[in-house]
Amino acid sequence: MDDPKHHRANRGIFGVRQSKKRPMMFSFTPVRGDEWPTSSDDSDQDFDINNCSKANYSDDGSDSTKHLKKGKQQKRKKSKKSKKERKTQSRKLKIKRRKVQSSSGDDGEPETTRHDDTSDKTSWSHLPTLILQKIFYYGVADGGAVPFLLRMSKVSRTWRDVATRPKLWKKVNLDSSTVKVKESKRFTGLTWLINNRFSKLENLNICNWSKLNQSTFENIVKECPSLKRLVLSGCIKLGSSSLEQITNGLSNLEALDISSITLPGKTLNPSGLSRFLEVRGGALQELNLSNNKISSWPGVFSPILKHENSMPHLRHLDLSNCLTFSSSLTVFPVESFQSACPNLEVLSLAGCDVVGSKVEQDLKESSCGFPRLEQLSFPVSSQVQRSSSLQQDLVQRILKTSVNLQLLDIRGRTSFTPEFAQNLPCTGVEYLYIGNCDETIIPLCTKWGHSLKTLHMPDISMKGDVTIASVLPSMTKLENLDLAGTDIDDSVVRLVFDSCPSLDEINLTRCRNIQRGIKQTFKGQRLKELAEKMTLTS
Structure with missing residues (x-):
């Protein structure tokens, strides 16, 4: 008879026969060692020590090997499931979750408060166009x-389908200072936009495109017939024929900016x-x-100045720094404009050294002005010094009937007479920029x-503080003051803080009679802190 101790040594501590090739006693991974036979736990409840025999624990380990083979076969069958079955199972789970979420919406909790990544994605993807x-x-x-x-x-x-609709491509800003594009790709991108997106374009800004050539501009005029506003500021390579193309091709144009397009030594056509x-x-x-x-x-404005009301819709006219080669004063026909x-x-x-044209007194009085x-x-x-009487006469003729004037900028003009303010019809000016007056x-x-x-009244020499002090109490709406x-x-300075409660900014640079700091x-x-400091030191 065999020694039972010898059998127990071969079987190991769990009663399973050991293998010399895999000396590990026990592991839950069958590949690394002998696995314990898989069976139900119900048999453990009826376990009787008297019924144990050698047949139950044979030396050959046949029972254990059978259980191991069955476990491996079951795992192989599970691994053979197709990907389609897994997908169908995941879909079914998602459908169940949605049903549960929809049914749980009746418990009084609003559905908008439930965070679900899948629901957010589906809501944006199914958003109506x-x-x-x-x-x-x-x-x-x-x-x-x-x-x-x-x-x-x-x-x-x-x-993408919505973003490419021509109705949305009505305003395009391609200012070189805001759109950072390489010079080599700039014109290819512009050409592609012109041919694919600009069919209903109404507002185009291509400011500071210094290398915009004539052929590209011809393509713009041809493909964008609905343009109403065009900004060509700084496009110095456009030739004299560009104005002819604008005249013939853009019949709906309402606003044109061709500032800074002339090269040194050349003039506008x-x-x-x-x-x-x-x-x-x-x-x-x-x-x-x-x-x-x-x-x-x-010579430029004569066609429109011959007829009355020739430009009835004009709201904004900028002739700043429009210079001539003549060193004499430029005559500005006020009444004709x-x-x-x-x-x-x-x-x-601004920057124009102009004077009013000489007209009869009857024409001055009958003029409608700019109401x-x-x-x-x-x-x-400050380098330009002209007669104050000519400048004052020009301003008074321009503002003859301008009762709604809100901004007046006469910086650098020589001293006007005190009667200048009395002759102006406007009574509600909000922005005043003045100097040398x-x-x-x-x-x-x-x-x-x-x-x-x-x-703004910088560098004005006042005869005494009493003059400006007498005016400050009435400036209750003042927000910006430049002294x-x-x-x-x-x-x-203390009087300014006491009289101007709405003050938000003050400039006190180069004021020699105030304290340091x-x-x-x-x-x-910082302005509020200065006001508190000046109040405490008073």
Whole structure:
């Protein structure tokens, strides 16, 4: 008979026969060692030590090997399941989860508060195209279609279909200072946009495209017949034929900006500009010719100045720094412009050394003026010194009937007489920029102090603090005050804080009579701290 101790040594501590090749006693991984026979736990409850025999634990380990083979076969069958069955099972689970979520929505908890990534994705993918188009419309309202729609088109096919609709491509801003594109790819991208997206374009800004050539511009005019606003500022390579193309091809144009397009030593094409004004001037609302050289103002504007109300819709006219080769004064036909552009709201003559044309007194009195004018910008550099009487006469003729004037900029102009303020019909000016008008500043501030929000009067020499102090109490709406280079002292600064509760910014640079440490610009919280400091030291 065999020794039972010998059998127990061969079987191991769990009663399973050991293998010499795999000496590990027990492991849950069949590959690494002998696995314990898989069986139900119910038999353990009826276990009787008396029924144990050698047959139950034979030396050959036949029972254990049978159980191991069955376990391996079952695992192989499980691994043979196809991928389709797994997918169908996952789909069924998702459907069950959705049903559970929909049924659990009746427990009083709103469904919007339940966070589920799958539901969020499905909601955005199934969003109606009309709603998505409305969202995109608000996205392009301010900044334009580029780069917003280009980014949205990369999200999904549905978003791309909506983002490529021509209705959304009505405003495009391709200013070189805002759109960072390599020079080599700039024109290829512009050509692609022109041919694929610009069929219903209405507003195009290609400012500072210094290398924009004539052929590309011809393609713009040809493919964008619905253009209403065109900005070509800084496009210095456009030839004289560009104005002819605009005149013949853009019949719906309402606003044109061709500022800074002339090279040094060259002028704007007077015949092309005059023909453009004659043909398209009746529909124009904005015209910007600033920073260009013009051979002669009468030669350019003569077609529109011959007839009354020839540009009835013009609202904005910018002739800033429109210089001529002549060293003499440029004559500005005030009454003729008032007759041709009666609805003008913004007039800019900054840097222009101009005087009013000589007309009879009857024509001056019968002129309609600019009744809707709101902004007049007429500053000049301090190097230009002209007769104050001519400049004052020109401003008074321009503002003859401008009762709604809100902004007046006459910086750099020589001293006007105190009667200048009395002769102006406007009573509610909010923004006043003045300089070198020592005798006029107090009458103007007295007349408009109740409505002023911004007052810039740097480098004005005042005879005494009493003059400006007498005007400050009426400036209750003042928000921005520039006193740089004036001879005010600390008492005037305290009076400013006491009289102007709405003040948000003050410039005290180069003021020699005030204490050290406050000769700078104060704004926001720093301004409040300065006001508290001046109040404590009073």
